[in-house]
Amino acid sequence: MTKTILTYGLIGGVISIIGYIITFLTGHEDMTNAMIIGFASMIVGFSLIFVGIKNYRDKQAGGSITFLKALKMGLLMSLITSTIYVFVWLIVFYNYYPNFAQQYGDKIVEQMREAGSTAEQINAQIAENAKVVEDYKNPLMVILYTYVEILWVGIIFTLLAALILKKKPKQNKEEFKAWAE
Template sequence: MKKIVLISGLLAGLISVLGFALNVTNVVDFSNGMLVGYASMIIGFSLIFVATVKYRDNYYGGSITFSKAFLIGLYITLIASSVYVVVWLITYYFFIPDYLDKYTQHYLEGLQADGASLKEITDASAEMQGFKEMYKNPFLNALITYTEILPVGLAVSLISAAILQRKRLAL
């Protein structure tokens, strides 16, 4: 079990990293960055289905309980999320420390283009400054980053467990 979960978790994490890598390298602009990021997370977490089916069919004789299937997904989610967070922290602090400045500029320009009032823009600017302050602390930065990816993995784990659970046939 450990090998499949570890490999699936690492691969899911690397696939998820591709989403923000495309964003921070300007391959994808900020406008589509969230869509690409979450799409890459969902694609990465699809490995939960693959790993669960492999376990169910190869190790559990074709049956698996909801809780066991969910645990497989949870372990993969925790590994993938940790990969995502560690890579983000390294990328943010060593390669793109001005990322939030650029994102803030994009966000405020978007508000202005949408006709937001000066007060709304000022409030948004203050909120973004607060985020920049929080991101200076690696622990808070990591927690915020976990809140991006963990819910996606948990949702996929729940869906996967619900779909793939199979009770043992009584003889």
């Protein structure tokens, strides 16, 4: 089970950072496209949770797996994938994109102005942006924000995979007959 978790968690992590690579190769001025590419790579990376659990169930666990065991496997794969994503974001953020929080906040305010938001709403967003920019000065907060960005996706995939892939072992007909008598 450990080998399956590590294998699929690591591959998922590599896939999840493809969004960073594509964004750098194409330029990251358009944050909307960067977010779409980033979440698409996360989704593809986390889809390996299904593959990993199914592979384990069918090839190593005799065709059955409990919800809890599938949940455990999926959560561990999600944690590995997310940790790789967070680690790479730290490298990207501190070396290539140190003004991310400010630029992202400015983009949100610009979109709010274009959408016709009230001055009160815009000022509230500016205050929230200032808090995030301040938070981003602390590496621990950068790590927490980044885990919040990605880990929930993995948790959703894990819950779905555990629900869909759980499978009770098939009972032998003769065992059933003996039990029924």
